[in-house]
Amino acid sequence: MAETTENGILIRDVNTQNIMTKSTLPVGGYSVNPYVGCTHGCKYCYASFMKRFTGHTEPWGAFLDIKHWPPIQNPRKYAGQRVVIGSVTDGYLPQEARFQNTRRLLEQLRHSGAEILICTKSDLVVRDIDLLRQMEKVTVSWSIDTLDESFQADMDKAVSIRRRLEAMKQVYDAGIRTVCFIAPVFPGITDFEAIFHRVKDQCDLVWLENLNLRGGFKQDILNYIREKYPHLVPLYDAIYRKKDRSYFRSLEEQAARLAADNDCPFVDNELPYGRAKPGHPVIVDYFYHEEVRGSENSGRRNHPIP
Numbered sequence: 001m002a003e004t005t006e007n008g009i010l011i012r013d014v015n016t017q018n019i020m021t022k023s024t025l026p027v028g029g030y031s032v033n034p035y036v037g038c039t040h041g042c043k044y045c046y047a048s049f050m051k052r053f054t055g056h057t058e059p060w061g062a063f064l065d066i067k068h069w070p071p072i073q074n075p076r077k078y079a080g081q082r083v084v085i086g087s088v089t090d091g092y093l094p095q096e097a098r099f100q101n102t103r104r105l106l107e108q109l110r111h112s113g114a115e116i117l118i119c120t121k122s123d124l125v126v127r128d129i130d131l132l133r134q135m136e137k138v139t140v141s142w143s144i145d146t147l148d149e150s151f152q153a154d155m156d157k158a159v160s161i162r163r164r165l166e167a168m169k170q171v172y173d174a175g176i177r178t179v180c181f182i183a184p185v186f187p188g189i190t191d192f193e194a195i196f197h198r199v200k201d202q203c204d205l206v207w208l209e210n211l212n213l214r215g216g217f218k219q220d221i222l223n224y225i226r227e228k229y230p231h232l233v234p235l236y237d238a239i240y241r242k243k244d245r246s247y248f249r250s251l252e253e254q255a256a257r258l259a260a261d262n263d264c265p266f267v268d269n270e271l272p273y274g275r276a277k278p279g280h281p282v283i284v285d286y287f288y289h290e291e292v293r294g295s296e297n298s299g300r301r302n303h304p305i306p
Protein backbone atom coordinates (compact mmCIF):
# COMPACT_ATOMS: atom_id res chain seq x y z
CA MET A 1 0.00 0.00 0.00
CA ALA A 2 1.27 3.45 -0.87
CA GLU A 3 2.63 5.65 1.88
CA THR A 4 3.54 9.35 1.58
CA THR A 5 4.07 12.32 3.83
CA GLU A 6 2.29 15.57 2.96
CA ASN A 7 2.54 18.72 5.05
CA GLY A 8 3.93 16.65 7.90
CA ILE A 9 1.04 14.16 7.77
CA LEU A 10 1.70 10.50 7.05
CA ILE A 11 -0.82 9.33 4.46
CA ARG A 12 -1.28 5.71 3.48
CA ASP A 13 -3.85 3.49 1.80
CA VAL A 14 -5.68 0.74 3.65
CA ASN A 15 -8.18 -1.83 2.43
CA THR A 16 -11.31 -2.66 4.31
CA GLN A 17 -13.90 -5.24 3.40
CA ASN A 18 -16.92 -3.41 4.76
CA ILE A 19 -17.11 0.34 5.23
CA MET A 20 -20.35 0.13 7.25
CA THR A 21 -19.74 -0.58 10.94
CA LYS A 22 -22.72 -1.77 12.91
CA SER A 23 -23.17 0.05 16.15
CA THR A 24 -23.08 -2.17 19.22
CA LEU A 25 -25.31 0.27 21.07
CA PRO A 26 -28.90 -0.60 21.95
CA VAL A 27 -30.37 1.92 19.50
CA GLY A 28 -28.54 0.20 16.64
CA GLY A 29 -27.60 2.04 13.48
CA TYR A 30 -24.27 2.25 11.72
CA SER A 31 -21.22 4.43 11.79
CA VAL A 32 -19.02 5.05 8.79
CA ASN A 33 -15.55 6.47 8.84
CA PRO A 34 -14.09 6.95 5.37
CA TYR A 35 -10.67 7.64 6.93
CA VAL A 36 -8.67 6.41 9.89
CA GLY A 37 -7.33 9.30 11.94
CA CYS A 38 -8.33 12.94 11.91
CA THR A 39 -6.04 15.75 10.86
CA HIS A 40 -8.12 18.37 12.69
CA GLY A 41 -6.16 17.20 15.74
CA CYS A 42 -8.48 18.72 18.35
CA LYS A 43 -6.85 19.07 21.77
CA TYR A 44 -9.91 17.51 23.44
CA CYS A 45 -10.42 14.69 20.94
CA TYR A 46 -12.30 11.76 22.44
CA ALA A 47 -11.59 9.74 19.32
CA SER A 48 -7.83 9.81 19.79
CA PHE A 49 -8.19 6.50 21.68
CA MET A 50 -8.59 5.04 18.18
CA LYS A 51 -4.85 5.35 17.72
CA ARG A 52 -4.40 2.25 19.86
CA PHE A 53 -6.13 0.18 17.17
CA THR A 54 -4.35 1.61 14.15
CA GLY A 55 -0.76 0.56 14.69
CA HIS A 56 0.32 4.20 14.32
CA THR A 57 3.02 5.66 16.51
CA GLU A 58 2.62 9.21 15.17
CA PRO A 59 0.66 11.67 17.32
CA TRP A 60 -3.12 11.89 16.77
CA GLY A 61 -3.65 14.34 13.94
CA ALA A 62 -0.35 13.49 12.22
CA PHE A 63 -1.50 10.46 10.22
CA LEU A 64 -4.37 9.61 7.94
CA ASP A 65 -5.28 6.26 6.41
CA ILE A 66 -7.30 6.43 3.21
CA LYS A 67 -9.76 3.56 3.23
CA HIS A 68 -10.58 1.57 0.12
CA TRP A 69 -13.68 -0.58 0.15
CA PRO A 70 -15.75 -2.59 -2.31
CA PRO A 71 -18.97 -0.80 -3.39
CA ILE A 72 -21.88 -1.23 -0.98
CA GLN A 73 -23.82 -4.12 -2.49
CA ASN A 74 -27.29 -3.61 -1.09
CA PRO A 75 -27.78 -0.03 0.09
CA ARG A 76 -31.51 -0.60 0.78
CA LYS A 77 -30.41 -2.83 3.64
CA TYR A 78 -29.85 0.43 5.55
CA ALA A 79 -33.30 1.92 4.89
CA GLY A 80 -34.66 3.56 8.02
CA GLN A 81 -31.35 3.09 9.88
CA ARG A 82 -29.34 5.90 11.38
CA VAL A 83 -25.98 6.12 9.62
CA VAL A 84 -23.42 8.46 11.19
CA ILE A 85 -20.63 9.62 8.90
CA GLY A 86 -17.65 10.74 10.92
CA SER A 87 -17.88 9.13 14.35
CA VAL A 88 -14.10 8.97 14.83
CA THR A 89 -12.91 11.16 11.98
CA ASP A 90 -14.29 14.06 9.92
CA GLY A 91 -15.55 13.07 6.49
CA TYR A 92 -14.59 16.53 5.21
CA LEU A 93 -10.96 16.79 6.23
CA PRO A 94 -8.88 18.91 3.81
CA GLN A 95 -7.62 15.65 2.27
CA GLU A 96 -11.20 14.80 1.20
CA ALA A 97 -10.86 17.41 -1.56
CA ARG A 98 -8.37 15.09 -3.20
CA PHE A 99 -9.40 11.58 -2.14
CA GLN A 100 -13.20 12.07 -2.28
CA ASN A 101 -13.93 9.06 -0.07
CA THR A 102 -16.92 10.75 1.56
CA ARG A 103 -18.40 11.76 -1.76
CA ARG A 104 -18.00 8.18 -2.99
CA LEU A 105 -19.74 6.94 0.12
CA LEU A 106 -22.64 9.36 -0.31
CA GLU A 107 -23.03 8.26 -3.91
CA GLN A 108 -23.29 4.66 -2.75
CA LEU A 109 -25.84 5.53 -0.06
CA ARG A 110 -27.82 8.04 -2.12
CA HIS A 111 -30.87 5.79 -2.60
CA SER A 112 -30.46 3.74 0.56
CA GLY A 113 -33.31 5.35 2.51
CA ALA A 114 -30.99 5.59 5.53
CA GLU A 115 -31.19 8.57 7.87
CA ILE A 116 -27.75 10.04 7.39
CA LEU A 117 -25.99 12.28 9.87
CA ILE A 118 -22.78 13.99 8.81
CA CYS A 119 -20.63 15.44 11.61
CA THR A 120 -18.03 17.98 10.57
CA LYS A 121 -15.90 20.99 11.41
CA SER A 122 -15.33 21.85 7.77
CA ASP A 123 -16.93 23.79 4.95
CA LEU A 124 -15.96 21.31 2.25
CA VAL A 125 -19.39 19.69 2.64
CA VAL A 126 -20.87 22.47 0.45
CA ARG A 127 -19.17 20.73 -2.47
CA ASP A 128 -21.67 17.87 -2.03
CA ILE A 129 -24.88 19.87 -1.72
CA ASP A 130 -25.99 18.44 -5.07
CA LEU A 131 -25.83 14.91 -3.66
CA LEU A 132 -27.28 15.79 -0.28
CA ARG A 133 -30.32 17.30 -1.94
CA GLN A 134 -31.04 13.97 -3.56
CA MET A 135 -31.17 12.15 -0.25
CA GLU A 136 -34.38 11.54 1.59
CA LYS A 137 -33.23 12.16 5.16
CA VAL A 138 -29.90 13.82 5.72
CA THR A 139 -28.59 16.13 8.42
CA VAL A 140 -25.32 18.03 8.56
CA SER A 141 -23.96 18.99 11.97
CA TRP A 142 -21.15 21.49 12.62
CA SER A 143 -19.30 21.52 15.92
CA ILE A 144 -18.95 25.11 17.06
CA ASP A 145 -18.02 25.86 20.65
CA THR A 146 -16.92 29.48 20.37
CA LEU A 147 -17.20 32.61 18.25
CA ASP A 148 -13.66 33.53 19.26
CA GLU A 149 -11.38 32.57 16.38
CA SER A 150 -8.24 32.63 18.51
CA PHE A 151 -9.70 30.10 20.97
CA GLN A 152 -10.76 27.93 18.03
CA ALA A 153 -7.25 28.10 16.60
CA ASP A 154 -5.84 27.03 19.98
CA MET A 155 -8.15 24.01 20.08
CA ASP A 156 -8.18 22.57 16.56
CA LYS A 157 -6.73 22.80 13.07
CA ALA A 158 -10.10 22.76 11.32
CA VAL A 159 -11.43 25.74 9.35
CA SER A 160 -12.35 29.00 11.06
CA ILE A 161 -15.68 29.49 12.81
CA ARG A 162 -16.61 32.05 10.17
CA ARG A 163 -16.21 29.44 7.44
CA ARG A 164 -18.23 26.84 9.37
CA LEU A 165 -21.05 29.34 9.87
CA GLU A 166 -21.07 30.28 6.19
CA ALA A 167 -21.20 26.62 5.20
CA MET A 168 -24.07 25.98 7.61
CA LYS A 169 -26.02 28.82 6.03
CA GLN A 170 -25.40 27.56 2.50
CA VAL A 171 -26.48 24.04 3.36
CA TYR A 172 -29.55 25.28 5.28
CA ASP A 173 -30.51 27.57 2.43
CA ALA A 174 -30.25 24.58 0.09
CA GLY A 175 -33.10 23.00 2.06
CA ILE A 176 -30.99 20.53 4.04
CA ARG A 177 -31.50 19.93 7.75
CA THR A 178 -28.67 21.38 9.82
CA VAL A 179 -27.43 21.21 13.39
CA CYS A 180 -25.25 23.57 15.35
CA PHE A 181 -23.56 21.25 17.81
CA ILE A 182 -22.34 23.54 20.57
CA ALA A 183 -19.73 21.19 21.92
CA PRO A 184 -17.74 20.81 23.88
CA VAL A 185 -19.04 23.61 26.09
CA PHE A 186 -15.94 24.88 27.88
CA PRO A 187 -16.87 26.21 31.34
CA GLY A 188 -16.41 29.96 31.52
CA ILE A 189 -15.36 30.18 27.86
CA THR A 190 -18.16 28.93 25.60
CA ASP A 191 -20.93 31.52 25.35
CA PHE A 192 -23.73 29.33 24.04
CA GLU A 193 -26.29 32.14 24.06
CA ALA A 194 -24.15 34.20 21.69
CA ILE A 195 -23.70 31.19 19.41
CA PHE A 196 -27.44 30.46 19.51
CA HIS A 197 -28.29 34.01 18.39
CA ARG A 198 -25.73 33.76 15.61
CA VAL A 199 -27.12 30.48 14.21
CA LYS A 200 -30.81 30.41 15.04
CA ASP A 201 -31.88 31.44 11.53
CA GLN A 202 -29.75 28.83 9.81
CA CYS A 203 -30.22 25.59 11.71
CA ASP A 204 -32.95 23.19 12.75
CA LEU A 205 -31.33 21.97 15.91
CA VAL A 206 -28.95 23.26 18.53
CA TRP A 207 -27.27 20.55 20.55
CA LEU A 208 -25.52 21.40 23.80
CA GLU A 209 -22.92 19.19 25.38
CA ASN A 210 -20.44 19.72 28.20
CA LEU A 211 -16.71 19.36 27.91
CA ASN A 212 -15.80 15.93 29.17
CA LEU A 213 -12.26 15.54 30.43
CA ARG A 214 -10.93 12.06 30.56
CA GLY A 215 -7.97 10.14 29.25
CA GLY A 216 -4.68 11.57 28.14
CA PHE A 217 -5.94 14.98 27.11
CA LYS A 218 -7.36 15.92 30.52
CA GLN A 219 -4.07 17.29 31.82
CA ASP A 220 -3.33 19.06 28.52
CA ILE A 221 -6.59 20.98 28.75
CA LEU A 222 -6.10 21.80 32.41
CA ASN A 223 -2.58 23.06 31.63
CA TYR A 224 -3.98 25.19 28.83
CA ILE A 225 -6.58 26.72 31.16
CA ARG A 226 -3.91 27.45 33.74
CA GLU A 227 -1.80 29.21 31.13
CA LYS A 228 -4.45 31.12 29.16
CA TYR A 229 -7.41 31.47 31.55
CA PRO A 230 -5.89 31.35 35.06
CA HIS A 231 -8.99 32.93 36.61
CA LEU A 232 -10.93 29.80 35.59
CA VAL A 233 -8.67 27.33 37.40
CA PRO A 234 -10.92 27.13 40.52
CA LEU A 235 -13.97 26.44 38.32
CA TYR A 236 -12.18 23.67 36.39
CA ASP A 237 -10.88 22.17 39.62
CA ALA A 238 -14.41 22.09 41.01
CA ILE A 239 -15.86 20.46 37.92
CA TYR A 240 -13.10 18.13 36.78
CA ARG A 241 -11.38 17.21 40.02
CA LYS A 242 -14.17 17.48 42.60
CA LYS A 243 -16.96 16.43 40.21
CA ASP A 244 -19.17 19.36 41.08
CA ARG A 245 -22.04 19.41 38.57
CA SER A 246 -23.65 22.67 39.71
CA TYR A 247 -22.08 24.76 36.93
CA PHE A 248 -23.63 22.64 34.17
CA ARG A 249 -26.93 22.44 36.04
CA SER A 250 -27.03 26.23 35.96
CA LEU A 251 -26.29 26.14 32.22
CA GLU A 252 -29.23 23.79 31.74
CA GLU A 253 -31.47 26.31 33.47
CA GLN A 254 -30.01 29.07 31.31
CA ALA A 255 -30.69 27.00 28.17
CA ALA A 256 -34.29 26.38 29.26
CA ARG A 257 -34.80 30.13 29.72
CA LEU A 258 -33.19 30.85 26.36
CA ALA A 259 -35.55 28.38 24.70
CA ALA A 260 -38.60 29.85 26.39
CA ASP A 261 -37.61 33.44 25.56
CA ASN A 262 -37.13 32.53 21.89
CA ASP A 263 -40.09 30.21 21.47
CA CYS A 264 -37.89 27.17 20.79
CA PRO A 265 -38.71 23.62 21.90
CA PHE A 266 -36.34 22.49 24.67
CA VAL A 267 -35.85 18.73 24.96
CA ASP A 268 -33.37 16.31 26.47
CA ASN A 269 -33.38 13.85 23.65
CA GLU A 270 -33.73 13.95 19.92
CA LEU A 271 -37.09 14.27 18.26
CA PRO A 272 -37.96 12.21 15.17
CA TYR A 273 -36.46 13.50 11.94
CA GLY A 274 -38.08 16.76 10.84
CA ARG A 275 -37.44 20.44 10.10
CA ALA A 276 -37.82 23.17 12.71
CA LYS A 277 -39.84 26.34 12.29
CA PRO A 278 -37.39 28.84 10.72
CA GLY A 279 -35.74 30.95 13.38
CA HIS A 280 -36.86 28.60 16.16
CA PRO A 281 -34.47 25.65 16.27
CA VAL A 282 -35.05 22.83 18.71
CA ILE A 283 -32.58 23.09 21.58
CA VAL A 284 -31.42 19.69 22.80
CA ASP A 285 -29.87 19.45 26.23
CA TYR A 286 -27.14 16.81 26.27
CA PHE A 287 -25.29 18.12 29.30
CA TYR A 288 -23.92 15.06 31.05
CA HIS A 289 -26.21 12.93 28.95
CA GLU A 290 -23.45 10.35 28.66
CA GLU A 291 -23.62 9.70 32.38
CA VAL A 292 -27.36 9.35 32.34
CA ARG A 293 -27.92 7.05 29.42
CA GLY A 294 -24.83 7.01 27.22
CA SER A 295 -24.82 9.97 24.89
CA GLU A 296 -23.40 7.97 22.04
CA ASN A 297 -26.69 6.10 22.03
CA SER A 298 -28.21 8.89 20.03
CA GLY A 299 -25.60 8.30 17.36
CA ARG A 300 -25.08 12.01 17.15
CA ARG A 301 -21.59 12.21 18.63
CA ASN A 302 -18.62 12.27 16.40
CA HIS A 303 -16.42 11.61 19.38
CA PRO A 304 -17.51 8.48 21.21
CA ILE A 305 -16.27 8.08 24.72
CA PRO A 306 -13.55 5.47 24.99
Ligand code: SF4
Pocket: 038, 039, 040, 041, 042, 044, 045, 046, 047, 048, 087, 088, 089, 090, 121, 156, 302, 303
Ligand atom coordinates in the same frame (compact mmCIF):
# COMPACT_ATOMS: atom_id res chain seq x y z
S1 SF4 B 1 -12.64 15.81 18.02
FE1 SF4 B 1 -13.55 15.11 16.06
S2 SF4 B 1 -12.88 16.64 14.58
FE2 SF4 B 1 -11.54 16.82 16.35
S3 SF4 B 1 -9.76 15.49 15.95
FE3 SF4 B 1 -11.27 14.29 17.07
S4 SF4 B 1 -12.47 13.23 15.49
FE4 SF4 B 1 -11.41 14.94 14.52
